[in-house]
Amino acid sequence: MPDVQPQVRVRPLDELDIGRITEIDERITGIYRPEVWERRVGYYLRRDPDSSQVAEVEGRVVGFMLGDVRAGEFGIESPSGWIERFGIDPDFRGRDIGRQLFEAILRHFRGCGTGAVRTLVDDRDAAVAGFLGALGFTPSSLKALEMQIAQPPPEPR
């Protein structure tokens, strides 16, 4: 008998996905941080719910990709699609769910008239960098830079 895997359904994010997104993040990072996801999902829902997608298998959310369309950032005046966060439940990896999420978001970004999709990746995270490369992302001339800011010592009491 061939192994028939249940179908993946990709749909826009909604407010009832917060619990499962929190769980997926917890499975990946080992940290339970519902406040972070309440804030982030609230942000993306008020921006545009169609710019963020989740993947369901048998009615259970197993992956998510959060993004939005912005213009005027870093001198880029034309609207760009930005992908900020994504995660796939470790039990459901290797089933092309990330690509399906990305394609759904890409379709929406196209409909919004965006000319590019942008994201940031930590070079040290080879798995994520590899995934994004497989999707077609290439290094941008726009480089992420950072500088650590030392906190002043506390005032003596």
Add this chain to the structure above:
Amino acid sequence: MNVETVTLEKKYHDAVEHWRRHWLPDYDSLLENWEKHFPQDERFCLCAKMECGTSDTVSVGEHAGEKKRTNPSELTEEEARHLLAIIRAQASTEFGSIQQHTGTLARAQNDEDRYWVLRVMAEELRHGYQMFHLLLSQDWSKASGGVEGRQMVEEILSMGTGSHVLDAFNLEYDSFIDNICFAALIDRVGKYQLTMQKICAYRPMADSMPPMLREEAFHLAAGVIPMRRWARRAAEGDPFITMPAIQKSINKWFPRGLEMFGDERGGDKNMRFGFKDMKNREAQDLYIEEVRRMIRDINLRFLRARFPGESPEKAENRLESLERDRGRRDGVAHEDLLRLPDHRFFRRKGEPAWSMVGVDGEVFDDVDTYLRYLGTQLADGYMAARDLTLYADTLRKVVAGELTADEAVRKMPRLKRVGGNCPCSKSVRWVVEEAPASSGA
């Protein structure tokens, strides 16, 4: 997204602005603090938004495959009348919810909750404005019995809590808990209605839906996210919010939400005319399942906060065990969790109207016992409200056989504005209208 924005003729735009000054006095504060609470978001615009590039073809009903209508004159008289009733009801809900939110907005415990609700109110104002655009941009006289768009706008702007088309918009809020539960439960019905209407055979209506739905997504979040945070606080023993207080508000709004779908046996016309793609019961069943999911989500948030070291799997097992045994485990009782009320609980319209059924499906056969039971399931402030005394009087008559359930639905009095169209006018009184029981819309 390709959206065209439209502004109403000045006199109508000004009328909405005038109404807004009465019912949304914090509007200026919202605009002044927009960047603080909603950084990067497009500024609020009081305008109608029409989605471009939607389907031009009717997808369901008798006209499936035909070109969508763009003018009421292309609809039959019955279709136009039916659609006009939907638009009018939709407009009434938008303005109605602002009036309800205003009453308790200032009682929000923090600024974020308050500004989220304020944004919801402003967007509801825009949705009402959107419906006015549909009423005013075409001639509806064939369907309205000669009533002009101007008069319809005046009528809707003159409605107050008590005189709106749908019951859910005729109840005052008792506390800020109602602001949040209303957003989570009643706006969710709104989402279903808007989603069903995305396919509407009248194209301007269909084109109005996507921008409204995008905003509605945040309205639901403005209900569910504060509710999740309250569940955490309740689990941590915060004395200012409890799960029973949230449950009482759910018990108040859920029955009215179910009734917003129309009678469970209806909805044929909407499908036949191509205005919606689901019948009432089908949409209501999906809604019930979604609310069940929401309540499960809130309960898991509560249990994770109550037992911080536990895994998600353990929290799920704990929830399932509490729901199954309805008992107590490790200091948490089943009553400490939220419950989905039975769909027959506290109903006054639709198939189970006037049946005396409890939150958990228990059936009562004595009116006084049932009313005393309601007193344990609803907030004290609501129990002391006029709505409950009217409900109790009518229920007694139904049980005594003095009224049939259908007659009782029609006999529920409404608060009607009897003089003046400006909201400044307070001349309202309770009247019984001999209106049809339910449009089945």
